[in-house]
Amino acid sequence: MDIKTPFKSGFVAIVGRPNAGKSTLLNRILGQKVSIISDKPQTTRNSVRGIYNREGIQAVFIDTPGINKTKSKLDRYMQEAAASSLCGADVVFYVADAGQPFGRGEEYVIKELGKCRAPVFLLLNKSDTLEKPALLPLIELYAGKFPFAEIVPLSAVTGENVERLLGVLSGYLPQGPPLYPADMLCDQPEKFLIGELVREQILLKTREEVPHAAALFVESMEERPGGKLYLGITIYVERDSQKSIIIGKGGKMLKEIGMAARREIETIFACDVFLDLWVKTKKDWRDNEGLLRELSLKPEE
Numbered sequence: 001m002d003i004k005t006p007f008k009s010g011f012v013a014i015v016g017r018p019n020a021g022k023s024t025l026l027n028r029i030l031g032q033k034v035s036i037i038s039d040k041p042q043t044t045r046n047s048v049r050g051i052y053n054r055e056g057i058q059a060v061f062i063d064t065p066g067i068n069k070t071k072s073k074l075d076r077y078m079q080e081a082a083a084s085s086l087c088g089a090d091v092v093f094y095v096a097d098a099g100q101p102f103g104r105g106e107e108y109v110i111k112e113l114g115k116c117r118a119p120v121f122l123l124l125n126k127s128d129t130l131e132k133p134a135l136l137p138l139i140e141l142y143a144g145k146f147p148f149a150e151i152v153p154l155s156a157v158t159g160e161n162v163e164r165l166l167g168v169l170s171g172y173l174p175q176g177p178p179l180y181p182a183d184m185l186c187d188q189p190e191k192f193l194i195g196e197l198v199r200e201q202i203l204l205k206t207r208e209e210v211p212h213a214a215a216l217f218v219e220s221m222e223e224r225p226g227g228k229l230y231l232g233i234t235i236y237v238e239r240d241s242q243k244s245i246i247i248g249k250g251g252k253m254l255k256e257i258g259m260a261a262r263r264e265i266e267t268i269f270a271c272d273v274f275l276d277l278w279v280k281t282k283k284d285w286r287d288n289e290g291l292l293r294e295l296s297l298k299p300e301e
Contacts (some may be wrong), residue, residue, distance in 0.1 A: 008173040009058040010090030015113075017105050020095040021125040025156035026050050026063045029166065033268065034186040034193065048185040051180045057170050058178045060187075062089065089118045091172050096151065099126040102141055110146050119149035119172055121165070127153035128160055140190045191218040193268070198233055198261040198277070205257055206245055213238040214246070215285060228229045231265070236282045243279050254279065 014022045023035035030050045048063040094113060096106060113120055122142050127135060139151055150168055154161035170217055186193065195216035202214045220232035237243050247254045262275045 005056055006175045007056055007058075007177060008170060008262045009176045009179050010061070011060045011062060011088060011091055011167065011179075012091045012175040013062045013064060013089035013118075014093045015064050015096060015109065016095035016250050017097070017109060020097045020153075021156045022095045023063055025050075025095060025123070025125065025154075025162070026061050028156050028162055029061060030157055030185060032185060033264075035196075036186075051186065052166075053178075053182050054166070054170075057173055058180065058182075059166075059169060059173060060179055061093075087116060089116065090174055091169060092116055092118050092120040093123055094120055094148075095156075096142070098127045098138060100137070102138075104118045108220050113146060119148045120146065121152060121169075122146075122148040123165065124151070124153040125156050128155040128158055190269075191221055194218055194221070194231060194265055195233065197264045197268070198235070198257065198275075200264070201257045201260045202235070202246065205253065205260070212241050215282075224274070226272075228274055229265075229269065230274045230276070232276045233278070235277060235279045236285055237279065238282065238284055240281050243281050246279050252294075 014026060016022055025247045027033050029052055034050045035048045050061045050063065052059045052061060080142070092113065094109065096109075113188065122226060124142070129186050130138070135153055139153070142148070143151060149172065152161055152165050152168065154165060156162070177212050180187070196219050199214060205259070206214075215236040217234045217236065218231065219234055220230065226228050235246060245253065246257070248256075258277050259273050262273050265273050265275070
């Protein structure tokens with residue numbers, strides 16, 4: 001008589017310092033882009049839940065903002081989102097950049113990990129950039145700082161050891177029914193992902209002073225005759241000088257951002273897209289609670 005294996009499901013928080021590769025890892029696990037990527041800190045602003053299904057398990061991965069020092073109200077809300085994910089997780093993936101020296105930033109993250117009760121996996125990302133003799137001392141260093149349940153060197157970019165990681169994870173998930181429908185990949189609405197894909201191009205194409213001063217609001221989204229998807233999006237910045245940079249001379253930069261974002265959106269949504277971008281100045285919006293709530297960057301009370 002066959003005994004059916006109990007189904008397992010649970011929440012997995014992905015935490016770590018900015019630029020450690022958390023979003024890249026989530027996209028690799030899901031096999032599709034649900035979280036944007038850039039080399040600039042605090043690319044992720046909202047906690048994004050990606051739903052991973054395989055036979056007998058469902059893991060809901062929560063991609064959190066990078067744990068860092070706070071400056072504006074937006075920064076504080078981002079850190080609160082990361083801390084909240086830690087408290088509610090069944091398993092925690094702590095992603096650390098194996099190519100960077102261990103420092104005060106990692107000490108701070110490990111201190112925060114001490115507040116959670118869930119088993120913590122240390123994922124030494126970008127391990128493919130290290131010579132193998134350098135990996136063992138790094139593992140020993142981290143192991144001496146915290147009682148990690150598992151330590152897995154991997155590469156989110158190449159996929160090295162990611163399948164092994166998922167196999168190990170299944171042993172830590174609690175028994176329970178699926179938390180989301182099996183065909184659901186992400187808990188965020190389509191408008192959110194579209195706005196993020198445009199913001200990703202701003203992060204990739206503009207100078208240091210601009211990216212974190214930009215917020216996206218999808219004003220309209222409708223299907224037009226012929227099946228083309230019309231998207232009207234407002235880009236908010238804090239200074240007129242930042243507005244000028246995003247628009248560029250003769251509108252060149254805005255056109256480049258729009259073209260690159262449109263290609264990404266068309267790939268993911270599998271349809272033709274007409275993208276209408278507008279840039280507006282909202283002074284110090286990162287400290288404006290009303291606008292942060294409107295942009296879904298401030299959690300509800």
